[in-house]
Every structure is written in C-alpha cells, then in structure tokens.
Amino acid sequence: MSRRALVTGITGFIGGKLAERLIADGWSVDALVRPNSDLSTLPYADTVTFHQISDGQDLTPVVGQVKPDVVFHLASLYLAEHRPDQVGALVGSNILFPTLLAEAMAASGVTRLINTGTAWQQFNGADYLPVNLYAATKQAAEDLLLYYADAKSLSLVTLRLFDTYGEGDKRRKLIQILVDAVRNREPLAMSPGEQIVDLTHVDDVVNAFILTAERLFAESGQLREVRYVSGERQRVRDLAEMVGRTLGQKIPADFGGRPYRAREVMVPPAPGEDEMVPGWSPIHTIKSYLLGTSA
C-alpha cells in the first residue's frame, strides 16, 4: 500500500515541487487548500485530492478522513515587512492554522508532522530573535507545536529554510532578479551587497523533506527536532558577479544604489553539521542552475 501524504502550501513554490516528487515516488497526496486557490493550472491537479478549508476551520474531519502517514506543513503567509492590517492574517495563517492542524492530528491518531520554519528566527546569530513579524510567527508556531509533540506524542521535525531558488519560481527572488538584469541589460540598483545569502535549490529542499519523512518512518520512537536546510553561502556582491560571469555578461548592478533594508540580515545563522538534516547534502549548484537557465 502506498504512503499517504497530507500537504499544506501545495500552491506555493516548494510545496508544489514537493507534491510532484511525492507523486513521482508513488505516494498518494492529499492537500489542504484555500477555497479561492486556483488549482486548474497545477501540473498534478488530477493526481492530488484537494480539500478546501476556510480560515479557523476545525481540521479534524478532513485529517481523520485522510489519515495521512505524514503531514507536510509548508503553507505560510510570507511578508518581509507587514502592514498593521496584516497582523491578523499572519497570526491566522502562520500560528492558528498549524495549531488546528496539530490538534486535528492528535484527535485522529496521525503522528508524523514535518513543519517549516525559517533561518530568520535567528537574527544576528541569536538563539531566537526574529528578523520580522513573519519569523516571529514561525517561532510561535514551533512553540505551540511543541505542546502537541510533548502532550500528544506527535513526532515533529521543523525544517528551517534559508533562501531557495529553482526552475519555475514565480517569486521575485534575488537570483531571478540578477538573471533578468543581465539578460535585459537594465541597470539594477542594489544594496551595498556585503550581506551573505544562503541559497538552496528547490530540488535539494524537497530532498530534505523526503529524507526527513524517511527518518520519521525509520524511527520507532518519537522525533522532536529542529533541522536546518543550509546550502551555498555567498556575499550578494560575489553572487551578482558570478551570475554575470556565468551568463557571459557584466552584471549591470549599482551596489549602494539603494540602502540595506531595515533589519537586513548581514550574516545568516550558520548551523553546524549536526544541526542539518542527517544524511542530506545539496546536489545542485547555483552555477549549474544558471547554465541551465541560459541554455
């Protein structure tokens, strides 16, 4: 009998790639989606069973019906900087929703949860200091999930992600902005660029989720861990030059053309080997990705 996954955040970049991989690996995949999600264009739309759920809804009926072997929680509302009227949405999406998910798991005898966190929970290398309210809501979710792990014996692994990239990424992320600037030969106002970024290809991130699921199956006891998915670390300046070099063009970047953002992360946390996902190492490189893009 095939394994059954319940995925949240499937309409997002990483969640979508994870779903494709799970299907390719023979899992049956159910997904929790918002009623207003556009699912028609998803490549796996016929293969996945979608469950529409609304804000604050009790998830026990759907989790109890699906009875997944593993819940992959990737849904989140990401806001680098929030407006005051977005506080409720951040708390609803990033705190209340995972809590209701864990509550439903505990009520349904579903015991394996992979949660998604962010390296931005550790501003300036602190054990905990959030870069922004988004990162604080991620920490809060971990706090709440720990209750279920301890009191309801859930196996819980949180993967804290850094920046990610990959084919088909519709988010306007750094690498894509750099590639577009080189291609369009349009001047790009950038920060001074001394900050370090930590980048992992989405397929490697997906591998980290799959490996973690395997560990949850292999472990007879309970796992309760935070693990990092840390990839290539580069100064933004060096990354920009590398993008230009690899694509055979000088990058038209104006470093210092805009200031650093408030609370810019200059040095992301640097997890030790023993804090990473065991057995995981990235296969993809930014360079090979760029060569693929330029082809």
Added chain:
Amino acid sequence: MSRRALVTGITGFIGGKLAERLIADGWSVDALVRPNSDLSTLPYADTVTFHQISDGQDLTPVVGQVKPDVVFHLASLYLAEHRPDQVGALVGSNILFPTLLAEAMAASGVTRLINTGTAWQQFNGADYLPVNLYAATKQAAEDLLLYYADAKSLSLVTLRLFDTYGEGDKRRKLIQILVDAVRNREPLAMSPGEQIVDLTHVDDVVNAFILTAERLFAESGQLREVRYVSGERQRVRDLAEMVGRTLGQKIPADFGGRPYRAREVMVPPAPGEDEMVPGWSPIHTIKSYLLGTSA
C-alpha cells in the same frame, strides 16, 4: 501630571486589584474591555475610562488616543485543559490580542509594556516546555512581543506568575476549596497531594507589577526581561493540613481520592533570586490570609 496606565484584563482578579492600586496611587487608568464585559459592579467603575474593543480590532486608534505611560497586559483566556473548539479563542485572546496591542504601541510611540506569563511555560524545569496549550500560547506571545521589543524599541518585561490567591477571588482555586471544605466539613477528594504549589497573595503580585512599572520609568535605556513572581512553596498535602490547623479543624481531605491530572506539575520551576522582580519580596503569608478569612 499623573501617570497614565492602560490595563487589559481589568475584569479579572489580578487586573482588578491592580487597577484599584493604580487609582489609589494616583494614576489615571484606562482599560480595554470586551463589549460583553459587565462593568457595573466594579468598585472603580466611575474612575476608570473603559474602551470597548472587539476581537481582532486594530488597537492603534485607542492606544494612540490614550497614550499611556505604561501598558499593563493582564488579559488572558485561561484554560487548564482546552477543547478542540477552543483553540481559536486561545490563539485570539492570548496571541493575536497582545500582538495587536504591541503593534498599536509601536505605531503610537508608546514604549513601556508589562506582559503576563505563567510558570507553566516550563514544565518539568525545562527552559521551555508548556504544561498545556494555554502556557504554549503565553510563550508564543512572548516570542511575538520580542519582535516589537527589538524592532520597535519597546521596553518589555514579562512577569511569569505562579498560583495566586487573595480576598474576593472568584476563581475556584486550591486555597479557597480547602477553606470551604474545612468550613462545610464536607469530604474532599484530592489527588495524592505530593505536588508542590507556589502561591503568592494578589497584593504582592500587584506590588510586583507596580515595582516593574517603577523600573521602566527609572531605566533610561530599554528593558527586555522575563521576571518571576514566586511566593510560598508547599506540598499540597502540607498546605491542606496547614489550612485545617490554622482554621482549628482537621481538613476532611481524602488524599488519593482522585488521580493527578494529566501533566500535573509536581515541582514548579524554582527561579533564582536574580530571576525574580528586583527589589520585590512577598509581604503576605498564607497563614495570615487564612486567619483573616476565619475572622
């Protein structure tokens, strides 16, 4: 000019006593209350300016209008054990509300916040392990408030409380249950009673809030602290016998007549002297309280 306090949780036991003390000390007091709160019977009803606010409401207009010198945040939804349909209310009251409060403070240039936590955030002496979902929501709130403390330069002190007692307490708490059992000579089924409880008289708790406010005024820089309000520690068995002895009656308790509750706290965290509110020590004793009650 008198100092201005904005109090949440004023209809609760500790919040009400704090408001009385602030008024007696010459503060002007504003309070955020729910629309359905019954305020008519409050002794200070004529002295306090009440602001009715509904769930999820933007608090910037009211905080900006009141412009308090200190915000005393005591409102909370306490549930020793929650039902699945109460998860939303716990997150709304204990996480979203204080976040909206801090957001409004940051927007209004209000910088001093005293938050209320619980010793139950530290089950079995862990740095963080919540006894119940209530305690987890308190931890989550601390983690969200830390964002505002760091990014918006709020001065933030969280007072983590243990059990409290005092005259006029309408909560059915241990001491009152014991007193009633002695008075009514009715057999009381109790747990085996080996757990330790940590009890502080409400007037001493109020003192801790007042002292903390003084520290916020005296501090030229920013405070960012967690402080404990820990009082008399006793085994439940010993406490019960002391109640009987003090009231001149054998306590009709049947120890072991009911089991410990799930996740019973056997030994509460024992904060060191340097983790307590500086300059604070309890004045009231359980014994003097009991002698007062029996008069």
